Amino acid sequence: MITWSTGDTGVFDTAAIMDGHLYELDQHLDRIIKSASMAKIKLPYDRQSLRRILVQTVSASKCRKGSLRYWLSAGVGDFLLSPSGCHQSAFYAIVIQDESPFVSKGVKSVTSSIPIKPPQFAAVKSVNYLPNVLAKMEAEENDAYVGIWLDGDGFIAEGPNMNVAFVTKEKELLMPQFDKILSGCTAKRVLTLAEALVGDGKLLRAIRQGNVTVEEGKKAEEMMLIGSGVLVRSVVQWDEQVFGNGNEGPVTQALLDLILEDMKSGPPTVRIPVPY
Ligand SMILES: Cc1ncc(COP(=O)(O)O)c(C=O)c1O
Incomplete structure (x- = not known):
């Protein structure tokens, strides 16, 4: 992951992309911020900026169906257990295109x-x-x-x-x-x-x-x-x-x-x- 302390201090979340819309983005964003707080990870940007970065990432990808996955981590550090050597928390997002038909079989x-x-x-x-x-x-x-x-x-x-x-x-x-x-x-x-x-x-x-x-x-x-x-x-x-x-x-x-x-x-x- 994108943290370089042995403890791998990171949290993540996902939001679905459907028909060029992000589904429940705000709900998932609230959860990753709560997860980050529980993991004692300082936000690298405020909520509004995190949200803007996520929407822009999907826009740049041109993906209209798939998922957006993102991580908040303690950031680059010294490979030791404590994240105290990680000086700047990091935000990382990827878009996964998925055009496969939806399967509902039990x-x-x-x-x-x-x-x-x-x-x-x-x-x-x-x-x-x-x-x-x-x-x-x-x-x-x-x-x-x-x-x-x-x-x-x-x-x-x-x-x-x-x-x-x-x-x-x-x-x-x-x-x-x-x-x-x-x-x-x-x-x-x-x-x-x-x-x-x-x-x-x-x-x-x-x-x-x-x-x-x-x-x-x-x-x-x-x-x-x-x-x-x-x-x-x-x-x-x-x-x-x-x-x-x-x-x-x-x-x-x-x-x-x-x-x-x-x-x-x-x-x-x-x-x-x-x-x-
Ligand atoms: C352990 C666990 N429980 C439940 C869920 C379902 O959560 P959501 O509906 O927000 O994807 C997830 C998926 O993120 C999960 O990892």
């Missing part, structure tokens, strides 16, 4: 045997993603797409780069609360958009965030992954448990449609036009 998940980071570190999007990488690799070794972490008290936590949610038999959208995991920008947006599905005769009866036990999760009608990379994706199997009839669930599909619609024509608070 996936398999397994409970991760790699320990989850303790809450203080899980809540920061730092460059320490070794546990996340190992959890993903372990899933792939078991023919699964993703590993699911449980928290220190045994409640369902999150995946290595996404949040999780369930639809119970009582038609409740149930999501682990964000106190011990990363507060997902997409998950928060899904919680808001899901309100359109709540009501008599509609797909959902209620929306709730709280502690979710493995038993509750496994007897749910639907399980889904939520994040800026996967958007909303059905989990059709978790360990030995198959959800519903093994196909993508209707609520998951409806939430995916809502988020795709939001990316294409949502309000200016979530869609920032890139001046190419």
